[in-house]
Amino acid sequence: MPTNKQQHLDNRPEGEAVASNFKLVTSETPALKDNEVLVRHHYLSLDPYMRGRMNDSKSYAQPQPLGQVMQGGTAGEVVESRHPKFAVGDKVVGFGGWQEYSVVDASQPGMLRKVDTTHVPLSYYLGAVGMPGVTAWYGLVKIIAPKSGDTLVVSAASGAVGSAFGALAKARGCRVVGIAGGPDKCKYVTDELGFDACIDYRQHPDAKSMSQALKEACPNGIDGYFENVGGYILDAVLSRMNAFGRIALCGMIAGYDGQPLPMTNPSILLISRLKIEGFIVSEHMEVWPEALQELGGLAASGKLRPRESIAQGIESAPEAFLGLLKGRNFGKQLVKLI
Known part of the structure; x- marks a missing residue:
């Protein structure tokens, strides 16, 4: 069996995450049991939610255990199989974590999914046609529920979810x-993505300036907002929301290092009768087939052209992840192993 390099969470961050929170470990892959599949990962997914799980604090998911492989999405191919529905060479996506190989019990529902790479590249199944894409679909379709002609705003617009x-x-x-x-x-x-306008938050570093930029970009107000960031950007958007506007609350990356993110003027929620709903896409598996079908069609037709930032090798994962948290990536952040 092949040797397997892994990235473990070695210790929990105190404030900002650093490279020394992680540890590179080498192990042997175990022999397969019945119904198990050995997957060689081609790509690892790096996502902002992983930062929250590094903390040992109350959240929507269990904390990442210390001394174990960092958890996360993976895309690769089957190199050995003891399950009748998976053959050597099948391209698959799963949740194999930050390591070169994973042994998967393929009899467990949802652990491994075969994908077609004829028209959609394998890496897209970790971004535009994967969890981030379904996240965008759920927030848009199920929470914002727009009508044609509505004005919608999304933060982190160039990333995997925003695009x-x-x-x-x-x-x-x-x-x-x-x-x-x-x-x-x-x-x-x-x-490239076909948005009607884009605001550079680096040119608008406070709520007043951002609110003015939003007024110019959204002269008819904002009907729906997809939130990935929080902080002053949320304050600015709230000041421009139309009555009965809808906000899909997906991420609060501005607060992932542990500091609270106070809202400056929460009375706007009442004055404008806004609906704000947080969601975790893994709790809505029933929508995934419909969402993935639409996303796959958009990607195959060229209407969805996601960017990718690709780091090389398992050793690069911690620094690539820390760069993601600071916005150094351009599009979906991946680690390429092969």
Whole structure:
């Protein structure tokens, strides 16, 4: 059996996460039992939610255990199988974690899913046509529920979730405005993703300035907002929401290092009769087939053209992850192992 390099969570961060929170470990892959499959990972997914799980605190998911493989999505191929429905060479996605190989009990529902790479690249199944894409779909379709002509805003617009949100919203006839960091990301959001406008938050570093930029980009107000960031950006968006607007609360990356994110003027929620709903996409597995079908079609047709930031090798995972938390990535952050 092959040797397997893994990244473990060695200790919990105190404030900002650092590379020394992780430890590179080498182990042997065990022999397969009945119904098990050995997967060689081609790509590891790095996602902002992982930062919250590094803390030993109350959250929607159990903390990442110390001394074990960092958990996360993976895409790869079957290299050995003792399960009748999986053959050597099958391309699959799963939750194999930060390691080169994983042994998966394929008899457990949802542990491993075969994917077709004829028209959609394997890596897309960890981003646009995977969990981030379904996250965008659920927030848009089930919470914001837009009508054609609505004005929608999404923060972190150039990332894996934001880019999928834009394609899905444009397909429904909406005006879509993104918020992203830096001129290159904003240019990509408008020129390649087809957003109607994009606001560079680095040019608008406080709620007053951001609110004015939103007023110019959204002259008819904001009907729906997909939130990935929190902090002053949320304050600014709230000040521009139309009555009966809807907010899908997906992430609060501005507060992932543990500091609280106070809301400056929560009375707006009442004054504008806003609906705000937080959600975790893994709790809504019933929508995944419908969402993935639409996302796959958009990707195959070129209407969804996601960017990817790709780090090379298992050793690069911690630094790539820390860069993601600081917005250094451009699009979906992956680690390529093969």
